[in-house]
Amino acid sequence: MKIGTREIGKGNPAYIIAEMSANHVGDIVRAKEIIHAAKEAGADCVKIQTYTPDTLTIDCDNSYFHISDGTWNGENLYQLYQKAYTPWEWQGELFEEAKKAGIDFFSTPFDNTSVDFLEEIGIEFYKIASFELVDIPLIEYVASKGKPMIMSTGMATLAEIDEAVAAVRNQGNDNFALLQCASAYPAITDEMNLKTMQNMGETFGVPFGLSDHSMGSVGAVTAVALGASIIEKHFCIDRSIENPDSSFSMNPAEFKQMVADIRQAEKAIGCVKYGPSEQEKKNLQFRRSVFCVKDIKKGEKLTEDNIRIIRPEYGLQPKYFKEVLGQTAITDIKRGTPLAFEMIGRE
Known part of the structure; x- marks a missing residue:
């Protein structure tokens, strides 16, 4: 896989993504601060999400639209997305800010209108979220743009992943990667099953990685040791700034340490070499x-x-x-x- 001039895959350093998500807390100044802090912490890329409450769901208060457990227990879907979304009028400005900071920038679209919008501002590659992996029409539309894609596979069966991969390839797009993901917030390392990540890469012949919602960096570093080419982690300025994503996001010091550990792990993996080292x-x-x-x-x-x-x-x-x-x-x-x-x- 190739993103710009960056080769993603075996033999190359892991591509490390800082997911901003809702950690801007509705403040564009903080969003820009996150971009620069992510660069300083060693991230290769900052990711946002492009949706509005109305592109994700409807404003309805019956039981189908209520979350009954987990991090967002008691929330109504529409109201949750209202709190978490990144205003579209910011996104072009954030893209420009990322260019100034010298860090890559991309987004997860959630419907065709968000894809069209991201095309207008010049986004160069896309992410498909785990929950949207079954939205084949969306995947086909994104793939039709001919740009690199990263798809998370949380909750997905092998058959569902196969359908999503076929949807991309049927559009003539073979420039994509798959991420293992535990779609829990926060996730626990016990249920990461990182061997699945390796198997996906072998099965579909694409670069693979980890979208990691766990606390700490054990999962990410282990994934790199097992061959992950991409690591994605939620990133915030400070977890005490409460928002829908803060409880499972890394602060700058934690993220910087994770990046350092990943880079050291890559050096430790090294190459096949017998005889004495220097x-x-x-x-x-x-x-x-x-x-x-x-x-x-x-x-x-x-x-x-x-x-x-x-x-x-x-x-x-x-x-x-x-x-x-x-x-x-x-x-x-x-x-x-x-x-x-x-x-x-x-x-």
Whole structure:
């Protein structure tokens, strides 16, 4: 997958997304602050969401539209989205702010009108949210724009993911990635099943990653160790600024530490390499070798009493020990001398 000039996939650093979502709390100044804080924390990209309450649901108060448990227990869907949405009139300005900050910027559209709007402001790639993975008409419309796409797969069966992937590819778009996701807020690491992420990549032949709603960075770092090319985390200035997403968002210090841990994990993964590393080379001297452990006179035979395999490594390699036993010293050898072939011979 390619986003702009950035290659996403095996052999490249993980692409790290800071999800703003509702953490702006209705304040464009804070939204801009989040963009710059995300850049400072090491994010590659800031993501927003493009919807209004009316593009997601209807203003209805019957039981179908009420949340009865979890983080948003007691909320009415329409009222929740009213609190959480990012005003469309901000979004072009936020896009420009991201350009100034030197960080990528994209959005999750939730209906065709939001796609049309994002096309107008020049958004260069798209996200499909887990809950919209079953909205095949929306996926087809987004894919028809021919731009890179990232699709989250929370709750989805393999068959549902297959349908979504087919919808993208049927539009001639093969520039996309899939994210494993636990659609719980916050999610628990016990139920991440990160091996599914790897299997998705193998099954569909695309880059894969993790949209992580858990607290902490264990899931994200582990995902990268398992081959994730994309990590997405909710990002806020301060969790004490309450909003629908604050309770499961990372603050700048936490996000920065996560990025550092991911980058260190990538270095630790490294490549296939045998033999001593640069750091290890200076310690080769502490390997074992064959040393004379008693004074040996010229003409005296080598025995297990006067030579031993000990540290350090200046003498013959241990594999020659049995070969030299019984051979004769051709010169006097002092105790503590590393044994060399030039010192011995056969009668």
